[in-house]
Amino acid sequence: MSADPVLRRDVPDATVARLPEYLRTLSRLAEHGVSSVSSEELASAVGVRSAQLRKDLSRLGSYGVRGVGYEVDTLALEISRVLGLTRDWPVAVVGMGNLGHALASYSGFATKGFRIVALFDDDPALVGEEVGGVAIRPFAELPSCASEQRIAIGVIATPAAAAQAVGEALVAAGVMSILNFAPASIAVRGDVDVRRVDLSTELQILAFHAQRRSYAGELTEAVSQ
Amino acid sequence: MSADPVLRRDVPDATVARLPEYLRTLSRLAEHGVSSVSSEELASAVGVRSAQLRKDLSRLGSYGVRGVGYEVDTLALEISRVLGLTRDWPVAVVGMGNLGHALASYSGFATKGFRIVALFDDDPALVGEEVGGVAIRPFAELPSCASEQRIAIGVIATPAAAAQAVGEALVAAGVMSILNFAPASIAVRGDVDVRRVDLSTELQILAFHAQRRSYAGELTEAVSQ
DNA sequence: CCCTGTGAAATAATTCACAGCA
């Protein structure tokens, strides 16, 4: 019983990583009443080269019209389908400190497809509080909740020390996709998909480039003297 | 007046993106009293192939000992130097809602090199509050503060609607590195380095892989019947 | 014509496999 016709051909990871950006830009264009774009226009709005955009989109099939461009609504719908946003993805957030609160009320979840169905935290001061209409529950209730609610994605927003245990519990509960915001990596079964987002990593990459830039600046100054 | 000897040779972006992970793992090993590791050990602790680790490290120079491995402290120090963590990077956070609070108190900043020197928000209910010993100030004070404190990195943690204006103000104030957590892209001068972290994007990538996995599962089931 | 879709070329990143040093 397959619901949506799922893409058969292979889509490179690099392309998949850009699809959300394309989709967001298309939504913005649609809001502004734009109904059709060329690869040149869309690419420059996103910040990639037009050839790259065309190649990326061609992986999904032929949704453009030669001599004209792409119909905004059609393309947006198609990207949504490829990304799986026409399905429902129940999400649980574990760790309801400032970060958990921010994530649970982040407008990113307003995006079609993702629905927060459970919030967990073991702090008695937080249990019972409602965020966006969902009550915070003790973490021990994860297993029953996961099977009832068919949780597909788990978001870890705990301190570093708790991350590994939370990850294991999520996997044990059948969650196959994990988004880890904790400042620590977790090790899990190879067939579970884990993505980690880390402030420290991002800052360090920025620092590397900034350092390189200032060094280039010093060189230029030295030469011009 | 160059302080640290800066790396001359080119380091690929893909390598730079992995260095923070290597550094974190090395720190963890050091805490556990490990003083030497082979590329095999370190690679498996990080989750990459040993050949990749060796090639990455060889871009920074020769810091290993043939037949033995790498000295944990030496290697960690060298990676820190390459990433620019031996310098001081004053950071400002703009937008002190839940996300801003979480970021300002995130242990990621505890990392050597980054120091929060200013917090901004225009909400009168937040101005004056102290987070981690730094007072929240009105955003209008950014320009004077940026030059006094030599702010190098700006973190945007505002709602989507404010992101573009905040980005422009940061650039106008001389900030050359921006980390954007707002659910919207910003357009700035090409020589400014912007990295965006977006919950929605991460979820969509997870959804794509989850969908693909469940489709593969259906295929397998169908075949086995 | 104009703009998509795509082979072919160029570039980048990863993996292999082993020479060579401690």
Add this chain to the structure above:
DNA sequence: TGCTGTGAATTATTTCACAGGG
């Protein structure tokens, strides 16, 4: 001998450039 450092081979990704449809 054991493990690093690195050329060479492989694989992935981007860019070019143009054929071909509307």
